[in-house]
Structures are given as C-alpha cells and as structure tokens.
Amino acid sequence: MSDAKKINPMLKMALELGPVIVFFAAYLKLREETFLIGGTPYDGFIVVTAGFIPLMMVSTGILWKLTGHLSKMQIATLVLVVLFGGLSVWLNDDRFFKMKPTMIYLLFGGALGVGLLRGQSYLKYVMEEMLPLQQEGWMILTRRLTGFFILLAVLNEVIWRTQSTDTWVYFKTFGLSAAIFVFFMTQGSIFQKYALEEKKD
Template sequence: MSKDNSVTDKREINPFLKSALEFGPVIVFFIAYLLLKDRVFAIGGTEYDGFIIVTAAFIPLLIASTGALWYLTGHLSRMQVATLVLVVIFGGLSVWLNDDRFFKMKPTMIYLLFGGLLGIGLLRGTSYLKYVMEGMMPLQDAGWMILTRRLMLFFFGLAVLNEVIWRTQSTEIWVYFKTFGLSIAVFGFFLSQSKLFQTYGTPDAKGDDKTEG
C-alpha cells in the first residue's frame, strides 16, 4: 500500500509557479480587500460591502488555482482539498446570506477539523500526521506521536484564537490576522520543534551526508 498522500501521481513543476498557485489567491484576497473594504455595492437590490464581494471573487479564484495545481502536478494534499471544500461552503454561505461571519468562521472549522482528525489518530495509537508528512520530515515513531500531540493542541489553540479575533476585533484586523498571523504562527510552531526533529530524526535523515565518499 502506497504511503503517498497525493490524490494521484505527483509531478514536479516550477517552484515559483507552485507557490503562486498556492499563495496567490490569499494575496489577491488581501489586496482586493484593502482596495474595496470601504465600498458598498448594490446588486439585485441588495447592498453588499467590499468584504462580501471580495469573498465572492475569492471562491472561484481558489477553485481555479487549486484545479490548475492538480492539473499541473497531478497532486493535491488532503489539507488542500479540505481547505477548498470549507472555503466553498463557508464562503458561499457568507455570500448567499450576505453575512461575513460564516467566512470568518472558516479557519475555526479548518483547525478544529485537522485537530480533531489528529486526535482521533492518537486515540487509535497512530499518527495521521506521519501518514501525511512522512516524506517531508523523517522521524522515529515516538517523534511522530509527540509532534502529532503538540500539533493537535496547536490547531485547537488556533481555532480558539480565530474565534476570539473575529468576534472581538474589526474585520480589517481579522483579515490581517488571517493573511499573516496564522501563517506566521504555523511557521513559528514548526520552527520551535527543531529540538524534537534533532532528537527523533531517523538515522537515514541524520546521516544522508555520510553516504558519500
């Protein structure tokens, strides 16, 4: 049974193009929000603020970029698929009901979903994180269990933080938080796990440079 976490066979593409397809829609969303945040649009007799219009444009943009990424690479991670589905559902609800709260809840749902799945794996005595990321971070089984437990708690923490931010702060602050704060937090989490990677890295990962000569 293959351990590959792809939807189909993986193909390599230009890394800059890959990054543009993965992060481009979020950057476009942020810029468009800054340009339209103070505007109100009347469509079909209903008024929509800039945030709702930007959300409506973000959904097909993300679908297109994800589809292009799948077409070019033959690969989508389960995280990318889950994110797309939740964006379509919660973004669609925000546009349909003209209520930005649904889209703001989307990160909460994503992190609860990921944290919950990791928790289910831990209850079953296994690491679903290993199944998804083993090719990127070779670790001993004990290391995977520790990292999975920490990431589960981290995801639950992000879910709570997102709820606090969107419920107590302005839309603009939430957009900054979503665009930059969450990404920085995830990067900081994995950076803080460097000791774990050193301790539980597999012998092959630690000794790759010793195979030469």
C-alpha cells in the same frame, strides 16, 4: 510513495498563496465600498469573498492539473472555502467566512486527535516524505500540533468576534501563517532527536 509530479517550487507557492494575497489586496481596495447587486447592498468584504471562491477553485484545479495530486488538507480547505464563503455571499453575512479558519483547524486538530486515540500519527502519512522521523517523534509532534490547531481555532473565534474586520483580515493573512511557521521552527529538538538516519548501501 507519492504520485505527485514535481513542479517549480515558486509556481507551487504562487498557486497556493496567490489567492490569499489577491484577497488581501482586493479587500484593502474595496473595504470601504458598497455595491448594489440585484437591489441588495453588499459591502466590499462580501464582494471580495465572492471573487475569492472561484479564484481558489481555479488555482487548486491548476495545481491538481500540474501535479496530478492534491493533499487531503488542500481538498478540505477548498471545500470549506466554497461552503463557508458561499454561505457568506448567499446570506450576505461575513460571519460565515470568518468562521472558516475555525472549522479548518478544528477539522485538522480533530482528525489528528482521532489518530492519537487509535495510537497512530495521521500527520506521519501526510509529511513522512518531508520529515523522516522515528515513530516516537511523530507521536510527540502530532500531540503538539493537535493542541496547536485547537489553539488557533479558539484564537480565530476570539479575534473575529471581538475585533474589527480589518484586524481579522490582517490576522488571517499574516498572523495564522506566521504562527504555523513559528510552531515548526520551535520543533527543532524533535527533528534532531528523532530524525531517521539515511541507510547506506
């Protein structure tokens, strides 16, 4: 059982998605600007990234304070945001921050893949309370999600290396979220076939 405290779902969503929405809005406003800081010119993307890092840290900290719990996925995401975002700001190079989704999805896909090699579904440990499935269902879903995460990592690399920064920001803000939503919506047959029936007293 999870020790996480229940909080208002809308507040939880605001804390999780708020930083991304603020990043997107700030980028649209500052993308054409250049800022001279300490004698070094920084474009709007770098400045927005510099603001996104502490905002992400604060929102994650508030979420932890309110719930008393952070998932491994949330912790890994925050660490990679600080690491790759910090490198982009420090080196004044947007490529590091653009690589962040690639690293996140490779990390998640790799972790699930290691579990599969051991005959286990690590996804089950993360989502069991939300999706009670039979073991076979968890293994099928984990295999599919592993491949999907790797596909997203490759897609992010293709987008940021071949398209404009504007295209990548739209892709990161809307495309990745939509892709994950569509993925789970198309797994209905697994949820129906392998759902655990509730035990009756």
